[in-house]
Amino acid sequence: MVLEKLGGSLREALRKIAGASYVDESLIKEIVRDIQRALILADVNVQLALSITRGLQGRALDEKPPAGMSPREHVVRIIYEELVKILGTTREVPLQKQRILLVGLYGQGKTTTAGKLAKYFQKKGLSVGLVAADVHRPAAYDQLKQLGGQINASFYGDPEVKDATKIAKAGVKALEAVDVVLVDSSGRHALEPDLIQEIEAVAKAVQADERFLVIDATVGQQAGPQA
Ligand SMILES: Nc1nc2c(ncn2[C@@H]2O[C@H](COP(=O)(O)OP(=O)(O)OP(=O)(O)O)[C@@H](O)[C@H]2O)c(=O)[nH]1
Ligand SMILES: [Mg+2]
Known part of the structure; x- marks a missing residue:
């Protein structure tokens, strides 16, 4: 707008x-x-x-x-x-085997974006896997699993495990054969140090080729500090 x-x-x-x-x-x-x-x-x-x-x-x-x-x-x-x-100029995301980590504050659209990206890559002929590394919101696992089911994407998650790094690591391992692995992470409430630490650990565990910061388009200048 x-x-x-x-x-x-x-x-x-x-x-x-x-x-x-x-x-x-x-x-x-x-x-x-x-x-x-x-x-x-x-x-x-x-x-x-x-x-x-x-x-x-x-x-x-x-x-x-x-x-x-x-x-x-x-x-x-x-x-x-x-x-x-x-x-800045635009940059195309390459159509190749890769791992993408989605990060961002609460409710900005990370999980939805994971689904959209999954569909995009599938349309381009790549196989896609989703990893549910949001361990903080109780329904996050079900939401992503359902999404994966709707579009026939591979899925990895474990609602019993509360360690995001562990899940991320196991997820990329389990989905090794898949072309594009999308890792959904926990929403952050503002910029809490422990959650920032967690996402950095997850990023390291995943060895992500891309990190996408998902931001609501109405955010304004707050986008800077978030990035
Ligand atoms: N209008 C509009 N709504 C969106 C869009 N993407 C997501 N939403 C809505 O925004 C809300 C949050 O989306 P999620 O994808 O669950 O956001 P999230 O970042 O994963 O949220 P948390 O996991 O709770 O941090 C949902 O009600 C979505 O339907 C979009 O592009 N446009
Ligand atoms: Mg989410």
Whole structure:
């Protein structure tokens, strides 16, 4: 929701450039102000928003467009490059044998995401196994087992064992023949030191190729400390 609005505001700013008869310093400053406002409204950290837009304005005013590129295209390119620098580019998860650990706070969607990922990999022709390493929430084992049953994924779990590391270790061993092993972990309530210690031990036991932090899309700036 917030991000959709950000996309809209940025498009609006770019349209201003496209619609202007020529690109000059006052237009650049106006656009930079628009982008700054859009970032802050989207709950981007204020210091970060300022540093992004400062960099943007500096480059847009100082850099001469390369031969063959109009000032308009040049400014749009700078905006694009500076925003990508902050947001990062996307990264494809490889379709290969791997272990993925899902972590995150309570109720953010780890278990649901495990199911979605399992289906995704299955569609791509890989076999999938689920490991129930959430030992703290009583129903977690049943939830994941049921999910696995629905999509015909292999499953490993043991409701009697309350040691997440033990389960994780046994799980990846039991599912050795499976292509993609997804390990579901306990939700964390804020950032409790003992739970952080536990997840680090689990990560080590699993030797995860990927660790996915599952975050509710409405979380805002709290995402930083969680990561
Ligand atoms: N709208 C929406 N709801 C979701 C999504 N993913 C999960 N949920 C819901 O969010 C709630 C929590 O999802 P879970 O997957 O159980 O979350 P979890 O992180 O495993 O939770 P814990 O194991 O208790 O920490 C459930 O009611 C899900 O139906 C999503 O992408 N969109
Ligand atoms: Mg869960």
